[in-house]
Amino acid sequence: MGHGTENGVGRRAVLRGGLAASGALLVPATVAAPALALSGRPTATSGVQSGDVTATGGLVWVRSDRPARMVVETSATGSFRNARRWTGPLVGPDTDFTGVTRLHGLPPGEQIHYRVLLADPHDPRRTGEPVTGTFRTTPQSRRSGVRFVWSGDLAGQGWGINPDIGGYRIFDAMGALDPDFFLCSGDNIYADGPIAATQALPDGSAYRNVTTVEKSKVAETLAEFRGNFRYNLLDGNLRRFNAQVPSIIQWDDHEVRNNWYPGEVIAASDPRYTEKSVDVLATRARRAFSEYFPVSTLRPASDGRVNRVLRQGPLLDVFVLDMRTYRNANSPDDQAHDPQGILGREQLEWLKRELARSRAVWKVIAADMPIGLVVPDTTEGLPNIEAVAQGDPGAPLGRELQIAELLRFVKHRRITGTVWLTADVHHTSAQHYQPSRAAFTDFEPFWEFVSGPLNAGAFPASALDGTFGPERVFVKAPTASNVSPAEGYQFFGEVDIDGHSGDLTVRLREQDGSVLFTKVLRPGLVGQ
Known part of the structure; x- marks a missing residue:
């Protein structure tokens, strides 16, 4: 993302355990000791x-x-x-x-x-x-329907586990919905975001954080990346949720460094990093990521990709994208020819094939970045673009060319039921994309829903780019930047697919579970 500063009885029976909040918030780093030195x-x-x-x-x-x-x-x-x-x-x-x-x-x-x-x-x-x-396990018939939740962006901008506000309490609200799975849209950690013991709030009070040694600086070593993943698992809400709800995990930039791209070299003016090769950092981060999440394509004897398809029965296929590993370098993104784009040619062709062969009623495209929201990148002091849209409402340029190619393919292959879900921008919104409003018109209308953050700074709504004709039907975002989790603006989304009608209902929710916006989509309808 561009913000560098940034019950007992039921369908599930869950062992409830928690993080006991104590007066001392410093948690020592876990030390790997030889087996003979450990008792018990x-x-x-x-x-x-x-x-x-x-x-x-x-x-x-x-x-x-x-x-x-x-x-x-x-x-x-x-x-x-x-x-x-x-x-x-x-x-x-x-x-x-x-x-x-x-x-x-x-x-x-x-x-x-x-x-x-x-x-x-x-x-x-x-x-x-x-x-x-x-x-x-996923059903083979559609009778039971499918329900899942999604969000992203955990422990960003220095806002960590705060016992004063109940830790990562948004996970309890998500768990209360008893979803079939949780889709995390990326930024599972903030490897580039140290967490201090306290951080000042606008009213003069202090936001208190649980701290660890590994979270005291930016992650560079494998041990430090591992420590970032361990940090979040200190939270009892998250551990309870993990035991109750299976996950579909993707990654984005903060698993490595803000707005990173392959081949990037960190400027000498950033003294936080002694390792300047982002490729080296990404290799270490990817290994830690594969160790700390159950991702099928990152297991030994698998093909080592984050992008994959998770088939959830006849009602739903989830297409998990990797908009980080294969992208071109961040730039003004205004080039007239861009064969690599944000997905890379191989991943784009993979996505086309998998969409074309899908027989599910609904095809959720899990993107770790939004399509029509402008996300700038000023990490190195240049006016570059981090996502797809670059603010020019005209014909597709730069990475938009690849998205236009995909949208055209979906239309001409008559692929129905595509819905885009993402996080990244630290607010929640719903955008409807319509050719009649767009500079590029060779596509069928579709919806993009944004949620998050889970526990990170909240930011104002991003600008829209008119190339694909988005209309922001709903948005909730603060007017100030980097609003703390103690002040609200933490969001998740819910998708509920009815087994009888096939209707897909999206609800955008706040951290306590209250519903902010609801949209019902009906299967097979074009232009809804």
């Missing part, structure tokens, strides 16, 4: 996560405090009677003691209870306390 049994230090769930399987994640063998048990009930056992990897310092186990052969459309055991590698009978979680 292996312990899961950061809860559990599940992700990239399919009709018959999914991934389960855990982190241990020492070398251990990961074991997962699954069952149809929380009692774990007739449990099925999965032997996972041996976790150790090579992966910062994190591990992922792939589950398969599960029944579709069912609630799956799982628990993770960590066993002493030298004595498998010595296991730590199990940590439990749950997820629903």
Whole structure:
């Protein structure tokens, strides 16, 4: 993003655990000690996560405090009677003691209870306390419908875990909706955003942060990137949510550095970085990202991509984009010819193929950046463009050329049901794109919905670019920049697809769950 300053009984039974807020907010860095120097049994230090769930399987994640063998048990009930056992990897310092186990052969459309055991590698009978979680496999029929939530941008602009306001409490509001999954649209961490013990608020009071050693400076080493991911998992709200709701995770710039692009070299005038090669930083960040999230395409023996398709039954396919790894350099973005664009040619062709072969009623394009909102990049002091739109309302230029090509393809292949979801700009809004308002007209109307941040500075609404004819139907944003989470303006979105009618309802919500805006889209209708 361009802001460089920046219950008991129900469909889910969840082990509720929390971060006990104490007077001391400094949390020491986790030190990897040899197994022989540790007493007791292996312990899961950061809860559990599940992700990239399919009709018959999914991934389960855990982190241990020492070398251990990961074991997962699954069952149809929380009692774990007739449990099925999965032997996972041996976790150790090579992966910062994190591990992922792939589950398969599960029944579709069912609630799956799982628990993770960590066993002493030298004595498998010595296991730590199990940590439990749950997820629903995707249905093969449309009767049950699909419900999910999305947002992005966590712990940005120096606003971290603040026990005074309940930590990352937005995750409790999202969990209360009992979604089938959570789509995180990027900026899962702010590797370039140190978190100090306090930060001043406009009324003269102080915003207090939990702090760690790794969050005291910008991340450059692999250990520092890992520490950024561990930091967020100190929050009990997030750990509870992770145990309840599986994720679909994508990344954006702040997993590495604000507004980064491949080949970038950090200016000598930025003294925070001793490592000036962004490619080196991105390699370290990508490794930490793959260690701390259950992403199917980043597992060993996978193809190492963030972009992927998650098929959620007959009603929904989710197309996860990577608008960071393959982009060209940030520039004024006004070139008349741009074969690389923001997606890269290979990813664009992949997206076309996957959209054309999709038979789902709805096709959510999960973009980590907006299409028609102008996001500038002044990181190096130049008036460059960070996203797609560059503020020229005329014919497509620069990265807009690639989006125009995609929109034209969707129209001419008669692909219906595309909806764009994103975060990044730290406010919430709904844009309708219409050819009759646009300079480029060879496309069918579509909607783009923006949500976030989860726990970061909020910013005023971005300017619109008229090339694709957007009309901002709804927006909520502050008038000041970098408004703290203590002052509100934290948002998430909900998508609810009805199994009978196929209607897709989008609700934009505030951090307490209250609904700000609702839009119902009907399947197969053009121009809605």
